[in-house]
Amino acid sequence: MTDRTTPTLASIAARVGVSVNTVSRALRAPNTVRPELRQKIRAAMDELNYVPNRLAGGLSGTRSDVVGVIVTSLHHSEFASLVDTLQAELLAQDLQVMLANTRYDPDEEVRLVRAVLSWRPAAIAIVGIDHPPKAVELLKAAGVPVVEMWDVDGPVIDTAVGIDHRAIGRAQGQHLVERGYRRLAFLGSLRDNDSRAHKRLAGVEEATSAAGLGHVVRRTEPLPGNPDLGERLLGELIERQSDVDAVVCNSDVIAYGVLRGLRRLGRDVPGDVGVIGFGDSEASSCLTPALTTVRPDREAIGRLAAAAILSRIDGGGPEIRRADWRLMTRETTARQSRIPLAMAAAIPADPLGKG
Amino acid sequence: MTDRTTPTLASIAARVGVSVNTVSRALRAPNTVRPELRQKIRAAMDELNYVPNRLAGGLSGTRSDVVGVIVTSLHHSEFASLVDTLQAELLAQDLQVMLANTRYDPDEEVRLVRAVLSWRPAAIAIVGIDHPPKAVELLKAAGVPVVEMWDVDGPVIDTAVGIDHRAIGRAQGQHLVERGYRRLAFLGSLRDNDSRAHKRLAGVEEATSAAGLGHVVRRTEPLPGNPDLGERLLGELIERQSDVDAVVCNSDVIAYGVLRGLRRLGRDVPGDVGVIGFGDSEASSCLTPALTTVRPDREAIGRLAAAAILSRIDGGGPEIRRADWRLMTRETTARQSRIPLAMAAAIPADPLGKG
DNA sequence: GACAAAAAAGTTACCGATAACTCAACGTTC
DNA sequence: GAACGTTGAGTTATCGGTAACTTTTTTGTC
Structure with missing residues (x-):
């Protein structure tokens, strides 16, 4: 734009009338350069809008930043x-x-x-x-x-x-079981290589089988998670498995869509269906009913x-x-328990994730 | 970890028994190297887990990627x-x-x-x-x-x-005026150097003054936007200006907190107070009432x-x-208009943002 | 004022790649 | 079979810094 040549250490050195190395030292080891000279070098750098070249610096020096x-x-x-x-x-x-x-x-x-x-x-x-x-x-x-x-x-x-993540899944499953939910489903965006989500799912299954419940129905897709996907997956789930009474969502945004879908279908949350998310996105505490979810200490x-x-x-x-x-217990799972707590007590708990 | 020396072009060259330059060419200009030799070079690179050094490449070559x-x-x-x-x-x-x-x-x-x-x-x-x-x-x-x-x-x-952004602000203000809201407030996270937000605010003021309404009350802070901030600012606003009937939020997450706050205060949305956001975050369509907001084509x-x-x-x-x-008209501003539309028509509209 | 020690500045050799240039081998063509 | 174009590979200079080493200047002490 302005000059055709970007200033280098050499330009600065030439301008001030010192060697290239002295200029370099003024940057790297300032106290080995006389203050007044350092001042002049700084001024020249500022005037020419000098920007060091890290390609060169990194290649030469040993450390990288x-x-x-x-x-x-x-x-x-x-x-x-x-x-x-x-x-x-x-x-x-x-x-x-x-x-x-x-x-x-x-x-x-x-x-x-x-x-x-x-x-x-x-x-x-x-x-x-x-x-x-x-x-x-x-x-x-x-x-x-x-x-x-x-x-x-x-x-x-x-x-x-x-x-x-496995402990989180267990906590999610256990919470739903304690609140009396019996037929759990897992919904959301799920990629093969998202092992975190797979671990949470495994944790949920661990909790349900410890409580003597049946398999967790899954409905997932390897697409980016958003409310529309949540609502669609919910629709597909209900279509073939209408007796599901709790949905574990792989992320809060999926849960938002699930809640919207349940509202449209006229199902009461948490009465008919419980919903739990993962992530504690900011909107979760502002929904009605507010979303129960898990908040990792990001x-x-x-x-x-x-x-x-x-x-x-x-x-x-x-x-x-x-x-x-932390399990953020809110309204979407606020159903009274209908089972003896003794059963639920069999599930290993790990609320602090100290694994 | 393994070898103490990271492989360079020279290592590859030595291993294959060619010059450094030939190896470089096998990468930069493959068709100037005999296919079988190229093959051997590739094999050596793979075996040694060679990763080119862009510091060197960038310094030497002219282009940057x-x-x-x-x-x-x-x-x-x-x-x-x-x-x-x-x-x-x-x-x-x-x-x-x-x-x-x-x-x-x-x-x-x-x-x-x-x-x-x-x-x-x-x-x-x-x-x-x-x-x-x-x-x-x-x-x-x-x-x-x-x-x-x-x-x-x-x-x-x-x-x-x-x-x-100014057109967006105008559209927000105009929309509220059309829906019969009269005492507008602007709430949210606002930094001095966030000129986008200042432009939207100016647009809102433009719309209200075109409609002959009074000043837009502001309540902002230079902090990261989140629902808690929204709720707090709403509280402070209501405390000193309880007759506000519409809130323009600088972001959707602020609006989430405002809605939560209004619910707690027992104010009806959109009846008593209208709320409009900016950004169309994913949760916005899932809230009850669903948030009216502006969706930039991100x-x-x-x-x-x-x-x-x-x-x-x-x-x-x-x-x-x-x-x-696009203005996403949803439920938080769904009040029937109480003013003649003629008045509102005086406000310049620019729904497509073509400025 | 002489001398040693310390401080300040200069010299030189790289870092790892690329590009321009040079050179060798090999077919063609007449 | 000599001249020549092509193709494939080697040489060398260079990019802009940094670090190690060397030289010069300053400072302090007796």
């Missing part, structure tokens, strides 16, 4: 706020976030792992612990600290920070992940940390 | 889905997204513009058209295509894609922004494009 963050989704999801927290924490340590979004596509994941590694990041944070084999191989071979987020149960590459996950990254960069060892979560 | 994306927020916001769309579109063209989040902090914005420029990106996409002077200076001096998103009305650096903004970036990288000229938006 980028952290690659790989998420499975950003749209309508937990991960936006996770990335937000993570970025704020890392930025405070002068680490830059490079974000990539796989959109739940395993091939894309391999491609993005490669792309992110090609920037020689100081560390990588990635959602989930189930990755395509090639992605794991690349991550291991790169010798970069890897922090897996959101899930911790299973084989981990290096370090993991997350919540116990901020804690972000903070713990950032702390783990910093610790690993700093030479700390691998670790596994669990964040808390 | 990163696009910097700077947003003001990710948490509870439009921008998560904008980034999502943008990334999907750019990835299809082999462009990598580097994300930065200013959290509405102008100093942070300058710092992040600098940080992003230091990666020598092929282009920069940034939310808004109001930036700190230093940020504008840096962007202009860098000679990089800059695409400003979300807002288009005002001085633009280079290229902009967005919606007409996907279009993402697509247009990506197209603009590609066009600019490709040598196309700067341009300004507007995306559509």
